Every structure is written in C-alpha cells, then in structure tokens.
Amino acid sequence: MTSLTDRYLAATLPAVPVARRAEIATELRASIDDMVEARTAGGQDTTTAEREVLTELGDPAQLAARYADRRLHLIGPTYFLAWERLLKRLLSFLPATVGVIMGALEAVDGNPGGAIGEGIVAALMVALHICFWVTLVFAVLERLNVPLDLPEWTVDRLPEERVDRQIPLTDTGASIGWLVLVIAYLPWQHYRSFVSDGAGGDVPILDPTLWSFWLPFLIAVLVATIGFEVVKYRVGRWTWPLVAVNVVLNLAFAVPVIWLLLTDRLFNPDVVQHVAWFSEGDNLDTVNAVVVAGTVLIVLWDVVDSVVKAYRHRR
Structure with missing residues (x-):
C-alpha cells in the first residue's frame, strides 16, 4: 500500500515547476522524514507521527503554490484598489443608463408593457458583463505582472466628498432610472398595450x-x-x-x-x-x-x- 507521504508527494508535485520537481521531491521527503523521526523519538508511533506531520504541512495545493511562487487569489493587493474603483465607477452609471435606453426603445417599438422588464433585464446583463470582463482583465494583468503605472497617491487626491455621505451616486442613478421608466410607461400604455381590441388596436x-x-x-x-x-x-x-x-x-x-x-x-x-x-x-x-x-x-x-x-x- 502506498504510504501517506507518497500520496502527499503525488498530490503536491504535479503543480510545481517541472524543472524543480525532482529537487522539491527530495527536499520535501527529507523534511517529512526528519519531522516524523523527531516525533517518533519522543515516543509517538510512526503512523500517528506521519499523519500529524502531513496535517501540519497543510493542503498539497497550497504547499505547491508556495514552492511555485504562485498566487492563490484572483485579484491581489497590488491591483485590487484599481480594480475596485473602476468596477464601482462603471457600475454607478452604465447599467442604469443602458436599462433606461433599452426600456425606452422597447416602448417606442410598440411594447410599453414590457419596457420596464426589458430595462431591468438589460441593466442586470450589463452589470454582469462589467463584473466579469473587468475582473478577467485585472486577473490576467496580475498573472502577467503588467505594471499599471498609476500615479502615486498624495493628499491632493483626497475626495472632497464628506465622510458622512449616506447617499451614493449608484442609488440615485438607479432611482432616477426607475422613475423615468415609470413616467415613460404611463403615456405609452395609452397607445400601446398587450391587450388588443380585436380590430388591430390596443x-x-x-x-x-x-x-x-x-x-x-x-x-x-x-x-x-x-x-x-x-x-x-x-x-x-x-x-x-x-x-x-x-x-x-x-x-x-x-x-x-x-x-x-x-x-x-x-x-x-x-x-x-x-x-x-x-x-x-x-x-x-x-x-x-x-x-x-x-x-x-x-x-x-x-x-x-x-x-x-x-x-x-x-x-
């Protein structure tokens, strides 16, 4: 039967660089053997000592990432603030704007009854696409270590907005977008609706x-x-x-x-x-x-x- 150490090495080594795989295997096995021997010298049986040592070493995937110097996060601290600020800025106006436009087009196209639903669906789809593509781009940039070349932060960049602000721009934009759709629907439902009079009219x-x-x-x-x-x-x-x-x-x-x-x-x-x-x-x-x-x-x-x-x- 394969020992726990062999199984641990088999789970760790495929994720480390091929050029260093033999070196890491030798080094890791030696470290495990030394830690097991230290525990057995204190009176612990070999099986229990091996299990406890491997448990302390942790998840093989995390250990392999440390050996490979590979990040185990999607967006790290170097890129996180730029990603977050861009995402918030885009989400603050693009989904609401597209939602209003799509709702208005749907109403003009003769379906005012579905204008609000069309606007909401369009806004949600835009928000999902923004989140996905912005996150993907920043994840790729980080994996490639592409410098962002952002200007250094100084006190001159402190926002003028008060810290006690309770009402963000995103909430205001969403509220106004919804109100515009409702206002547009009230007159349009008079001329276009989902109910036919049987003679081609609405x-x-x-x-x-x-x-x-x-x-x-x-x-x-x-x-x-x-x-x-x-x-x-x-x-x-x-x-x-x-x-x-x-x-x-x-x-x-x-x-x-x-x-x-x-x-x-x-x-x-x-x-x-x-x-x-x-x-x-x-x-x-x-x-x-x-x-x-x-x-x-x-x-x-x-x-x-x-x-x-x-x-x-x-x-």
Missing part, C-alpha cells in the same frame, strides 16, 4: 378618463420625486426636512393609486372585458389587493428607512 391598461386629472398628477409627482432625488444626493445624507418631503411625495403617489384601486377606477374596464382571466372568480380583486399591499409595503419601507438613517446621523 386597449389602454389604465382608465383613459384618468387623463383628465389623476395621471397628469401622478406624473407631476414622479417628476418632483426625480428633483427630490437630485437634491437628496447633493445634500448627501438624510435630514429631517428631507424625510418630511419624502413622506409627502410617497403619500402623494400612493394614496391616489390605492384609492383608485379600491374604487375600481385605476384599470380600464375594457381591459377586464377583453381579458377573460380578470372576469374569472375574484381574480381582479386579488390583483387589486396585491397591488395595494405592495404599494403600502414599498411606501412603509422607504419612509422607515429614511427615518432610521436620519436618526442615526443625528446620533
């Missing part, structure tokens, strides 16, 4: 009579919310006045939506007539209940989150 999802007041009002609230996101980012943190404005804007959007849902005034009655599923049982009431519950939960989460962050900053 049936608006929302009740067309809402354009007399409520839909323009909701769009105005959403536009005001975009302005609020910009102001919030410039302030950099949650303050009690900002919390108050956030509560007002959330209520200004959520209360009309919930009221319209509960009074069956939000969805176009023609949609219910052309989509048989809505007429079956309590399906329409279920949809209304889910939308109401989701709206309430989102508003509560946003308000509570802003209150907690403002309170923490005051402390």
Whole structure:
C-alpha cells in the first residue's frame, strides 16, 4: 500500500515547476522524514507521527503554490484598489443608463408593457458583463505582472466628498432610472398595450378618463420625486426636512393609486372585458389587493428607512 507521504508527494508535485520537481521531491521527503523521526523519538508511533506531520504541512495545493511562487487569489493587493474603483465607477452609471435606453426603445417599438422588464433585464446583463470582463482583465494583468503605472497617491487626491455621505451616486442613478421608466410607461400604455381590441388596436391598461386629472398628477409627482432625488444626493445624507418631503411625495403617489384601486377606477374596464382571466372568480380583486399591499409595503419601507438613517446621523 502506498504510504501517506507518497500520496502527499503525488498530490503536491504535479503543480510545481517541472524543472524543480525532482529537487522539491527530495527536499520535501527529507523534511517529512526528519519531522516524523523527531516525533517518533519522543515516543509517538510512526503512523500517528506521519499523519500529524502531513496535517501540519497543510493542503498539497497550497504547499505547491508556495514552492511555485504562485498566487492563490484572483485579484491581489497590488491591483485590487484599481480594480475596485473602476468596477464601482462603471457600475454607478452604465447599467442604469443602458436599462433606461433599452426600456425606452422597447416602448417606442410598440411594447410599453414590457419596457420596464426589458430595462431591468438589460441593466442586470450589463452589470454582469462589467463584473466579469473587468475582473478577467485585472486577473490576467496580475498573472502577467503588467505594471499599471498609476500615479502615486498624495493628499491632493483626497475626495472632497464628506465622510458622512449616506447617499451614493449608484442609488440615485438607479432611482432616477426607475422613475423615468415609470413616467415613460404611463403615456405609452395609452397607445400601446398587450391587450388588443380585436380590430388591430390596443386597449389602454389604465382608465383613459384618468387623463383628465389623476395621471397628469401622478406624473407631476414622479417628476418632483426625480428633483427630490437630485437634491437628496447633493445634500448627501438624510435630514429631517428631507424625510418630511419624502413622506409627502410617497403619500402623494400612493394614496391616489390605492384609492383608485379600491374604487375600481385605476384599470380600464375594457381591459377586464377583453381579458377573460380578470372576469374569472375574484381574480381582479386579488390583483387589486396585491397591488395595494405592495404599494403600502414599498411606501412603509422607504419612509422607515429614511427615518432610521436620519436618526442615526443625528446620533
């Protein structure tokens, strides 16, 4: 039967440079034998001593990496900060930008109902590609020891941004991108929808009579919310006045939506007539209940989150 030492060497040597393999094998076997002999001289049996010595030497792959001077990490400390900063910068605006553009193109192409989903999927795909390709490039650069030739750090490079900033640019960009998609969808659903009237036309999802007041009002609230996101980012943190404005804007959007849902005034009655599923049982009431519950939960989460962050900053 092959000894533990032979098995350990067999697991270690294939990963070391071929030119040094014989030298390392001799050196490593001698070291193991010496450590085993030291333990047996103290009264330990050979089998137990060999097992403990090999256990202390650790994973053969890690030992081979030390012999080969090979890094066991994807991005090491020399390249890590440059990788992290580039990744954050790209993720801060590219996914949201592409998501908004793809959502707008989908709406223009005649599918406003799928515009939001298309935008979200596009943004996620862009984010995944950025993470993969940036990481791959930096991993290759490190393995090849390519110098980055970055300028030396000095105090002049300290950011002007305050250390107490609670609101990063990524959050602001994502929020504004989402608001733009919702604003774009409200008028587009009136002309393009997934429900056909049977004569080649489209049936608006929302009740067309809402354009007399409520839909323009909701769009105005959403536009005001975009302005609020910009102001919030410039302030950099949650303050009690900002919390108050956030509560007002959330209520200004959520209360009309919930009221319209509960009074069956939000969805176009023609949609219910052309989509048989809505007429079956309590399906329409279920949809209304889910939308109401989701709206309430989102508003509560946003308000509570802003209150907690403002309170923490005051402390």
